[in-house]
Amino acid sequence: MSTDPAEPLALSDAERALIARRSRVGLFRALAAQAFTGMLVVLGAWGIAGKDAGASALIGAAAYFVPNALFAMRLLLGYFGPKRPGSLAFFWGELLKLLVVAGVVVLVAWRWGGWLNWLAFLLGLMGVMKGYVVLLALRRLP
DSSP states (O other): OOOOTTSOOOOOHHHHHHHHHHHHHHHHHHHHHHHHHHHHHHHHHHHHHOHHHHHHHHHHHHHHHHHHHHHHHHHHHHHHSSSOOOHHHHHHHHHHHHHHHHHHHHHHHHHHTTTOOHHHHHHHHHHHHTTHHHHHHHHHOO
């Protein structure tokens, strides 16, 4: 392997397989961490402020988790095909996911804005969005 930055990096098949495996495991871990933090927020909102707050937090968590899980599954399917997903596919998928999340938030505000507990909804949404913090915290444990 050369150290010349102008020369393209050449990976062996074993190195490519290892990178693909780590990517798949990382996606599953991120989804699990997001589900965990989302459920913590839902249970906390339900326990502190009642069932409407719990439902609001669940809707907020699902507003981000479902599109994110679908995007992750799309990326995972790409790893099993003959061609790996590229960076352009990732960025277009991320843009589409964020547009879907924004659309769901607008739809929820329009349809259920009257009874929705907005604090719980936003905490559920942010809890899932920041689920990767759990992964970072677990990496620091001995």
